[in-house]
Amino acid sequence: MPPQTPTRSTPDSSGPINLASSQEEIAFDIKGFNLWYGAHQALHEIDIQIPARKVTAIIGPSGCGKSTFLRALNRLHELTPGTRLNGNLRLFGDDLYSAHVEPAVVRRRVGMVFQKSNPFPTLSIGENVLVGLRLNGIRDSSVLQERLEYSLRMAALWDEVKDVLKRPGVSLSGGQQQRLCIARALAVQPEVLLMDEPCSALDPIATAKIEELIQVLRSKYTVVIVTHNMQQASRCSDRTAFFYLGRLIEYGETRSLFMNPSNPQTEAYVSGRFG
């Protein structure tokens, strides 16, 4: 298949896009990645390198494959029956789809936060944070206690919940629940945090808190965030990838992609003319 994305294959379009020459560490290295739902091809020949310890935003109109792409990064799409894929997807050099890699191991390395906050209704706040560790066999209470506090602090929730850890997770407000889900994902010490429109169900104040949090997280984690909100992408990401109809149309430094898009479709989308 000939390259459909001039921005990726021509190294000169604008400086920062030329990722190969920068010395930064690559988290996801993806080449020729295709994904089908039954007969429908949802992703076409995706080539992308996602940098470590940076925030990469994925934007695009509904149905463009951005959530599918995100779910492919931790093999969660495998829950949908009838999916097939080929191509190469590596995380820090390890092939995530090699035959002897367990999906559970991939998902421990690549955590996820969902569009709607989903704390487990039968568990307390503390149990929600620790469930991933406990069910992966960690029993040492000092380790658990330390991970609990660390994760809740990282999620900027510790001060609000430290006295009510025994209350049900679902008793928190929407924004707090979403931060609880972030703490839950961080507790298993992933290398990457995927966020699938984490603020779309939140009010502006809660959204601002989560965005602030993303800025803190990027110092330790690789963050990939799918968002419908272009202001959000431009505010809180280092890189932005624009997907359209299952293809990666343009990928580059967030500022240059928004200010100076090299593809006319990207320009039309980020300036709000479609999508």
Next chain:
Amino acid sequence: MAEILAVHSTFAPTAAQQAWRRWYSRGVSVLLSLCALLVMAPLFLVVWFLISKGASALDWNFFTQLPKPSGEPGGGMANAIVGTFVLLGMAGIIGVPLGVMGGVYLAEYASPRMNRFIRFSADVLNGVPSIVWGMVAYAMLVVPFKGYSAYAGGVALGLMMIPLVIRTTEEVLVLVPQSYREAALALGISQWKVIVIIVLRTALAGIITGVLVALARVAGETAPLLFTALGNNFWAHSLSQPISAMPLQIFNYAISPYEDWHRQAWAGALVLMAIILTLNLVVRFMSRDRTRR
């Protein structure tokens, strides 16, 4: 009011039309209320009848003593009451794990084709007449082991429970939002732990409700016990002996010609009804708790 409307609209109904409509509406409401009462009447009639006929035979002895031979006054149904709970316990041991695991398979693992097939089978099994289950247990356990036994009765009731529990378990598991499964799997938790610890726990109240409904349903069954548990006028000292059960005892007393056995049968029916009603009330309580969350 009607006159005012008439001034403004040529389509406004006249006062007479409106009065007719009001009466018509009232008439239909009354008719429907009567239908509703008619539907509920049997429940109240049954309860009232059982109380008026059975309460007089209810005393402490009824719950503590064995049946007396005909003609001798007194006696009770202690063995049948205990027998019913023993049979329900055995039915639960067979029906609950198989039913719940079958429901988990249906909801979590089965391919759509397999799902349709099993669901259809379970629905057909739910419609199988209860006496057929008795025959199945008779052929499986009574004939080979050459004797009626509590085991055979428990198995007959347990088999009846399986399709009921499968279907209710599947229904409540499907109601557990997919997002909980995804969130748990995204934490790198293995699938069986996700199912056992996250999904089943979330659906627990619903599954218990389904199990209690199934128990209440089989608690009153007589036909499957007729040639499996058989009935026993004394204590069953082992589960391989025939055992008494309330529906059996009621049946035997009711078809007898003796007046005081009839009264015992009424009392037994009253107690059995109370047990089943209690089970149903517990179910109501649990499901209300679930919807509140």
